[in-house]
Amino acid sequence: MTQVKVYNFMGIRRLAVGLSVTLLVISAISLATQGLRLGLDFTGGTQVEVGYSAPADVEVLRAQLEGAGFNNPVVVHFGSDRDVLIRLQGKPEEGLSDQVYAALQGEGTAVELRRVDFVGPQIGEELREDGGLGMLAALIVVMFYVAIRFQLKFAIGAVLALAHDVMITLGFFSLMRLEFDLTVLAATLAVVGYSLNDTIVVSDRIRENFRKIRNMSPIDVINESLSQTLWRTINTSLTTMLVLLSLFFLGGELIHNFAIALMVGVGVGTYSSIYVAATVMLTMDIQREDLLVPEKGELVDDLP
Amino acid sequence: MPNKFPLWKNLVIILVVAFGFVYAAPNLYPPDPAVQLSGQSGAMLIDEAILDKAAAALDQAGIGHFGGIADGETALLRLGDIAEQLRAKEVIQAEMGGEYIVALNLAPTTPERLRSVGAVPMKLGLDLRGGVHFLLEVDLNAALVTRLQGDLEDLKAALRKERVRYRNFALIDKQIVGQFRDAEQVAKAEGLVRQNFPELQPQSIPGQNPLSLTLALSAAASGTLEDNAIKQNLTSLRNRVNELGVSEPIVSRQGKNRIVVELPGIQDTAEAKRIIGKTANLEFRLEARSQIGELFKFRDPSSQGVDARLESRAIITGENVTNARASFDENGRPQVNISLDSKGGWAMGHATRDNIGNRLGVLFIEYKTRLEKSLDEIGNLQLMPVPYVEKHIISLATVQAQLGKQFRITGAGTQRESSELALLLRAGALAAPMYIVEERTIGPSLGAENIQLGIKSVSIGLLAVLLFMLVIYRLFGLFANLALATNLLLLVGIMSLIGATLTLPGIAGIVLTVGMAVDANVLIFSRIREELAAGLSPQAAIGAGYDRAFVSILDANITTLIVALILYAIGSGPVQGFAVTLSIGILTSMFTSIVLTRGVVNAVYGGRKIDRLWI
Numbered sequence: 034m035t036q037v038k039v040y041n042f043m044g045i046r047r048l049a050v051g052l053s054v055t056l057l058v059i060s061a062i063s064l065a066t067q068g069l070r071l072g073l074d075f076t077g078g079t080q081v082e083v084g085y086s087a088p089a090d091v092e093v094l095r096a097q098l099e100g101a102g103f104n105n106p107v108v109v110h111f112g113s114d115r116d117v118l119i120r121l122q123g124k125p126e127e128g129l130s131d132q133v134y135a136a137l138q139g140e141g142t143a144v145e146l147r148r149v150d151f152v153g154p155q156i157g158e159e160l161r162e163d164g165g166l167g168m169l170a171a172l173i174v175v176m177f178y179v180a181i182r183f184q185l186k187f188a189i190g191a192v193l194a195l196a197h198d199v200m201i202t203l204g205f206f207s208l209m210r211l212e213f214d215l216t217v218l219a220a221t222l223a224v225v226g227y228s229l230n231d232t233i234v235v236s237d238r239i240r241e242n243f244r245k246i247r248n249m250s251p252i253d254v255i256n257e258s259l260s261q262t263l264w265r266t267i268n269t270s271l272t273t274m275l276v277l278l279s280l281f282f283l284g285g286e287l288i289h290n291f292a293i294a295l296m297v298g299v300g301v302g303t304y305s306s307i308y309v310a311a312t313v314m315l316t317m318d319i320q321r322e323d324l325l326v327p328e329k330g331e332l333v334d335d336l337p
Numbered sequence: 338m339p340n341k342f343p344l345w346k347n348l349v350i351i352l353v354v355a356f357g358f359v360y361a362a363p364n365l366y367p368p369d370p371a372v373q374l375s376g377q378s379g380a381m382l383i384d385e386a387i388l389d390k391a392a393a394a395l396d397q398a399g400i401g402h403f404g405g406i407a408d409g410e411t412a413l414l415r416l417g418d419i420a421e422q423l424r425a426k427e428v429i430q431a432e433m434g435g436e437y438i439v440a441l442n443l444a445p446t447t448p449e450r451l452r453s454v455g456a457v458p459m460k461l462g463l464d465l466r467g468g469v470h471f472l473l474e475v476d477l478n479a480a481l482v483t484r485l486q487g488d489l490e491d492l493k494a495a496l497r498k499e500r501v502r503y504r505n506f507a508l509i510d511k512q513i514v515g516q517f518r519d520a521e522q523v524a525k526a527e528g529l530v531r532q533n534f535p536e537l538q539p540q541s542i543p544g545q546n547p548l549s550l551t552l553a554l555s556a557a558a559s560g561t562l563e564d565n566a567i568k569q570n571l572t573s574l575r576n577r578v579n580e581l582g583v584s585e586p587i588v589s590r591q592g593k594n595r596i597v598v599e600l601p602g603i604q605d606t607a608e609a610k611r612i613i614g615k616t617a618n619l620e621f622r623l624e625a626r627s628q629i630g631e632l633f634k635f636r637d638p639s640s641q642g643v644d645a646r647l648e649s650r651a652i653i654t655g656e657n658v659t660n661a662r663a664s665f666d667e668n669g670r671p672q673v674n675i676s677l678d679s680k681g682g683w684a685m686g687h688a689t690r691d692n693i694g695n696r697l698g699v700l701f702i703e704y705k706t707r708l709e710k711s712l713d714e715i716g717n718l719q720l721m722p723v724p725y726v727e728k729h730i731i732s733l734a735t736v737q738a739q740l741g742k743q744f745r746i747t748g749a750g751t752q753r754e755s756s757e758l759a760l761l762l763r764a765g766a767l768a769a770p771m772y773i774v775e776e777r778t779i780g781p782s783l784g785a786e787n788i789q790l791g792i793k794s795v796s797i798g799l800l801a802v803l804l805f806m807l808v809i810y811r812l813f814g815l816f817a818n819l820a821l822a823t824n825l826l827l828l829v830g831i832m833s834l835i836g837a838t839l840t841l842p843g844i845a846g847i848v849l850t851v852g853m854a855v856d857a858n859v860l861i862f863s864r865i866r867e868e869l870a871a872g873l874s875p876q877a878a879i880g881a882g883y884d885r886a887f888v889s890i891l892d893a894n895i896t897t898l899i900v901a902l903i904l905y906a907i908g909s910g911p912v913q914g915f916a917v918t919l920s921i922g923i924l925t926s927m928f929t930s931i932v933l934t935r936g937v938v939n940a941v942y943g944g945r946k947i948d949r950l951w952i
Binding site for chain 2: 082084145146147148149150151152153155156163164166167170171174175178179182215216218219222223225226227229230231233234237238241261262264265268269271272273274275276277278279280282283284285287288291292295
């Protein structure tokens with residue numbers, strides 16, 4: 034019945050389980066031990082971005098700021114060696130930016146104040162809570178939707194695949210010590226959306242094939258379905274990756290981490306839509322009967 | 338006939354695309370950098386003469402300008418070069434003097450025929466045009482305590498008047514608690530409260546001393562109080578922001594107790610904070626006649642001495658002050674005219690009736706933050722912002738007559754001092770104190786850079802996807818590309834029409850939509866290829882491809898939409914911008930990738946016999 038080359042995806046599912054478990058364990062350990070490097074949005078504090086016309090030495094700047102009476106300023110390059118990000122504790126009381134400006138101007142080099150951010154501690158705390166809560170809400174609502182539109186085993190598969198993707202994306206950020214800010218949180222939620230998209234398309238095909246094909250083992254049906262959707266999965270991931278690469282290289286420093294989160298998420302999401310959701314369904318022993326539309330007036334032979 | 342759309346479907350497609358063109362078009366006209374001139378008070382006439390004066394000043398400074406207009410309230414001068422905007426502002430300010438507010442602006446250049454159908458360019462977020470963003474938190478708790486303190490004093494007075502005897506009445510943790518000597522007095526007091534103070538509800542607490550009475554503000558009353566507090570704060574913030582003369586400021590409520598203030602184009606953050614950030618309140622109190630009152634220092638010790646003792650009860654607070662203006666009396670001496678709301682006027686009349694000849698003080702209350710050192714769990718030194726309150730007397734004047742809704746403070750010194758007093762009175766006209774909990778300043782060059790980067794990444798990303806689709810799906814790739822371009826057009830058009838603000842994360846959302854929008858077409862085309870491979874005729878394959886892929890696309894998009902909505906619900910500013918673009922993008926892409934491409938495919942292939950598809 035098929036003209037598409039069928040790959041035995043599920044044949045190596047034990048290997049895939051091993052890979053996923055390894056990645057999840059690494060992510061969990063990293064998140065538990067060193068956590069995420071939370072950005073200003075979540076920690077609260079003050080952050081000043083300045084631009085120089087010539088490359089600036091952060092050590093010199095730190096010394097200048099400490100000389101001006103700032104406590105433990107964190108000074109790093111931001112994007113290029115001419116842009117510098119300074120993080121200070123506390124609130125920009127009257128004219129803090131002016132003080133920073135004055136402290137940095139020392140050597141007569143032209144310095145431009147590009148951005149000043151202050152976030153109060155209560156905002157950061159709320160964001161952390163809301164972010165986690167939003168993620169949870171998204172997973173629950175999606176699970177309900179999929180359970181209603183498809184079937185509970187699909188829903189569990191889809192949600193586990195999503196949790197898998199989010200966990201690994203977070204783990205990547207924790208492991209690489211990349212800053213996790215509000216845009217990265219948005220990206221992580223977008224990963225949920227994207228990965229879901231992928232999983233739904235695959236699930237849709239699995240459902241269709243289960244209904245259409247008789248006399249085939251669930252493994253074969255799933256392999257068949259995954260093979261049929263393989264090119265679509267790859268092509269969509271590629272187009273998304275293309276624009277993400279464009280964002281990564283051209284979008285500027287502010288959405289650099291946003292692009293990274295999505296690239297990791299889309300990569301993992303593509304893999305998980307092939308392996309995680311389907312493997313979970315097989316583990317729960319998905320059968321053709323789970324997906325048949327109950328027919329009315331069917332005669333049941335209930336004689337012993 | 339297979340694969341033919343009825344005429345109405347084709348018309349709908351054409352109409353929608355035309356709509357996209359018209360409403361996205363204004364974004365093609367970049368706004369001119371401009372300088373806007375307005376008067377300190379609304380009564381000043383800004384006419385051609387003033388415009389000419391400002392224009393002459395620019396000419397003299399060698400700054401190119403054009404298209405100046407004056408409409409009586411404001412004047413606008415467009416500049417040739419954005420780099421000269423700041424200098425132009427300084428030149429005009431120096432020429433016109435302090436009576437005028439000069440603000441930076443971006444003047445739209447949308448042609449008249451587009452404006453006539455309501456097509457406007459997208460609003461740019463602060464991260465794209467530079468400016469200041471404040472998030473203020475209204476301290477509703479403080480508003481509640483102030484209210485209860487007033488109620489407590491009124492209640493005590495009423496009890497005394499009715500000769501109900503109590504041992505003690507005090508405010509404990511947002512509840513008014515009274516102690517009595519016998520049960521009869523408790524019952525009398527409770528009856529009085531029920532009759533005269535319907536908003537105070539007696540609380541029954543198990544195990545409570547039967548000789549005490551606990552009162553709390555009813556849920557409805559405290560809800561109203563909170564709502565009013567936020568509304569009053571919004572109003573006075575709007576007034577203050579207007580004093581800054583910013584074009585297109587945003588002052589809006591966020592959540593239960595927060596207010597967002599966005600001031601695009603503001604460069605002088607110190608000035609903005611002086612007016613916005615100086616969260617303040619007022620209390621009008623009589624001077625204490627004995628040693629019981631509280632001692633306060635004068636804000637400006639040179640005027641009336643170092644300190645004075647005021648009664649501990651406020652007659653009215655800033656909440657009741659509706660306006661304060663500096664002017665001159667009949668003899669040309671500076672004075673400050675104060676207007677109160679009706680409740681304030683009544684309270685003021687009541688309090689001053691028996692106090693003619695006594696002095697009335699105005700307390701200016703500022704809510705500030707200082708950094709305090711503390712140790713966290715692992716013993717690291719941390720600096721935590723700790724809010725504190727500063728109260729100073731700004732005026733202490735003798736009451737000459739019973740005061741009402743309108744009265745004036747004379748003898749406030751020089752004209753400069755009376756203007757300062759009026760400004761402070763207006764600044765303090767707030768129902769509840771506010772604290773700045775978030776502040777973001779984006780320099781104008783960073784904003785311009787972000788736009789550049791945004792446009793560049795969108796166009797390169799788009800180009801890459803277009804090429805990819807063309808290579809993989811050939812003619813059908815071209816159809817998908819047409820859909821993608823239209824999708825972008827519709828997305829921009831709808832965002833412009835509903836007045837959504839474009840932010841940098843919003844641009845990222847657009848880029849992501851571009852990447853994901855082709856997914857639907859990839860799905861459909863893959864399906865058509867499959868059906869062809871399965872031996873269907875080209876016409877049947879097209880129909881089957883679209884039909885079978887539709888369910889997948891719908892499910893996938895609805896779930897993504899759910900995620901986008903949740904993102905909008907939990908997020909603030911930038912994240913919401915991202916969620917909005919993503920949601921609109923999902924909806925428009927469903928239209929373009931399913932309906933539009935089908936229309937084009939039908940137009941090309943429909944209704945005739947074909948041997949093969951170029952897919």
